[in-house]
Amino acid sequence: MTGSAGQGQRLPLVFLIGYRGTGKTTVARLLAGRLGWSWLDADAVLEAKWGQTIREIFDQEGEPGFRDKEAAVLEELCSLENHVIATGGGIILREDNRRSLRQGRVIWLTADAQTIWTRLQQDAATAARRPNLAQGGLDEIETLLLQRAPWYAACTDVMVDTTTKSPEEVAALLGEFLLGPN
Ligand code: S3P
Numbered sequence: 438m439t440g441s442a443g444q445g446q447r448l449p450l451v452f453l454i455g456y457r458g459t460g461k462t463t464v465a466r467l468l469a470g471r472l473g474w475s476w477l478d479a480d481a482v483l484e485a486k487w488g489q490t491i492r493e494i495f496d497q498e499g500e501p502g503f504r505d506k507e508a509a510v511l512e513e514l515c516s517l518e519n520h521v522i523a524t525g526g527g528i529i530l531r532e533d534n535r536r537s538l539r540q541g542r543v544i545w546l547t548a549d550a551q552t553i554w555t556r557l558q559q560d561a562a563t564a565a566r567r568p569n570l571a572q573g574g575l576d577e578i579e580t581l582l583l584q585r586a587p588w589y590a591a592c593t594d595v596m597v598d599t600t601t602k603s604p605e606e607v608a609a610l611l612g613e614f615l616l617g618p619n
Pocket of ligand 1: 455456457458480491524525526527528566567568570
């Protein structure tokens, strides 16, 4: 884990950012339990709000249509308190989103490309919910991880490499980071 607990005035929100398959949703739930907070998955909020899957939105409106909705949802979520929020992997692409995220504490979950590819292949929701963003497969993951790393880093308080860690281990580490050791 790399980062510092450097504080400043922040909203009582923790955002989990990072590429698909890095465990954001599971860790959000487990970490919220440790903090005694609630948790949400921003993509699930988006799908419920518009009554469509992300794949349907991509098919009908393309990626720009999806990104507009993603930004609107993030703005709404920033009015919450005491929530851990798992965000979609591309939330960091827009500068306004990065600024919004920085209002809370931001945790970047990462993993190596091969691990992410293996996890996504094992995840039944992948095909139904996750449209290809570039060429697909391991190549897409390698390309986008590299492209996006500076944007993830730009708004991150702490980064955790989840390649060899279970979601429970990641949540325990982060709980300690945010609350201090018991
Ligand atoms: C995306 C990741 C997805 C979802 C959309 C776009 C991305 O979220 O927001 O398909 O650009 O990486 P997950 O990271 O939860 O899979």
